[in-house]
Amino acid sequence: MNEKSAEAQFTRAVNFLRRGDASSARPLMTKVVRAYPQSAPAHFMLGIACAMLSDNKRALECFDRAVEVDSSFIDAYINKGVVLKKMAFYDAAVACYDRALVINPRSAESYNNRGSAYLGLGRLHEAVEDFNHAITLNPTYADAYCNMGGALADSDAFAEALSMLDRAIELAPAMAEAHLNRGNALNGLRRFEEAVVSYEQALKLRPNYSEALCNRGHSLVELNRYEDALHSYNQAIKLEKNYASAFNGKAKSLVGLKKIDEALVCYERAIELKPEDALYEWGKALLLILQGNYEEGWRLYESRKRHKKFKENICRIQDFAQPLWLGEVNLSGKTILLHHEQGLGDTLQMLRYVPLLAKFGGDVVVQVPASLVQIAASADPAARIVAKGNPLPEFDLQCSFMSLPGMFRTTLDTVPSAVPYLQASKSSKQYWHQKLGDKSKYRIGLVWSGSAQHRNDHNRSIPLMALLPLLDIDAEFFSLQNEYREADGEVLRQKGQIQDHAKELGTFNDTAGFIEQLDLIISVDTAIAHLAGALGKPVWLLLPYSPDYRWGLEQSESAWYPSARLFRQPRAEDWESVVQTVANEVSKLVTA
Incomplete structure (x- = not known):
């Protein structure tokens, strides 16, 4: 192949890629690469075609070859990072963008993409810093505003996220992801009807957007539109059969419709697909307790502690160096701390266990919010009551109140139901x-x-x-x-x-x-x-x-x-x- 012919093949391949036809572009660019193995652009464009066809391994090989030929080929590093991020190799993607920024420290695209990789690693602060850099370098960079909005929403800064996403949509009204992220921010602000509108706009732009279908389902559940939510989740699962979050959401909509057995099947499928996500196990736990299966339900209830964000922001469970009490009945010579979590009603419900625990021979310290101190003292006169925020005495073991039914192996038939167990002064x-x-x-x-x-x-x-x-x-x-x-x-x-x-x-x-x-x-x-x-x-x-x-x-x-x-x-x-x-x-x- 002579130079003129190779140039014509290269141009044809690029035109195919611009039209989204990577299947036609790939064989043409392969011929160019064989004829001119020292052409970095040819290796790069072949990598782009392979990436579009989801041949990630070959795409990475092409990008590597491009930078071997030309070590300053920044676009090869950037697109290699894109493929690595797609494969969830986030650390490797960050390294690619680090190299790209050495080549061009003012590359807004590199900052934006590195920020996205940081999101995959859960390094939200660094992600936000990179998106800020990208926006500073290019104030009309819609993708960076969109990603910044997504990162802020993940940090629960929903109002700030909404502002960023509105700017992204102003710059790029047809960006489906910006409408999706806007829906997520509105969902976080509990503006569920507006969130549904944003998700539906994303779906107009990208009809097979499974994430928008799933998240629309989440908002519809909050609006008690369970049938509509169920339809949305089913659409998402039809597009992505192993979509754990959609199965989890579908379970919630089925619970709302009191289709309990079907909901349990969906929770189990979500857990099977993504066993590391403790929230799915938590959902199953609540459903089992609702059904009266206390033994397994309260055991799975402990899963709430494995999800960091849920544990800290929703359950508000404190961490202590002392070991968790696991139900041992001999506490002689030991002091155990029972500490508040979740709502005031939860602790009021579980104070019934204080005198039962005292029978095991140990000293009991009860930590509760100030508004509960006096009433909690009536559960057991021997227990020491401490207002949350005040210094605690020394203790050997600890347990949060909502773990007590599980630790006592409580069943529906053995609930400590003797009343009154609290008294007004x-x-x-x-x-x-x-x-x-x-x-x-x-x-x-x-x-x-x-x-x-x-x-x-x-x-x-x-x-x-x-x-x-x-x-x-x-x-x-x-x-x-x-x-x-x-x-x-x-x-x-x-x-x-x-x-x-x-x-x-x-x-x-x-x-x-x-x-x-x-x-x-x-x-x-x-x-x-x-x-x-x-x-x-x-x-x-x-x-x-x-x-x-x-x-x-x-x-x-x-x-x-x-x-x-x-x-x-x-x-x-x-x-x-x-x-x-x-x-x-x-x-x-x-x-x-």
């Missing part, structure tokens, strides 16, 4: 008795919402307006909440039937003394429901269609609280019929 009881005076009517405490920051708040909380049918009953009503959402506060002011003592409810001991003066507590799934159950007071719990794992699936009683009665939504988002059923039952009580 004498002074708190006296205060509220004097405050409320002698009873002239049936007294009912109401709780309709928990913390708005709770991950499942949109399912468990209801507006105060939904409880208004109860107020037609001839009884006294008291709010047990110490904070109100704006709309609820307005209803509370307009309706004078609900007495408000929020300013006097500083701790759970204050609330416990208040509850002791009431006949019945009607509550959504909040810490107050746990407190009432722990005090042995009648508590009627209003549960969503797909309830929290601890309440089981169908039963109207609770294994954890004998004084509790469970009222369940017959269908998703149907609080009206739940409240009407409760109103009818309360009327019978009051009449009796």
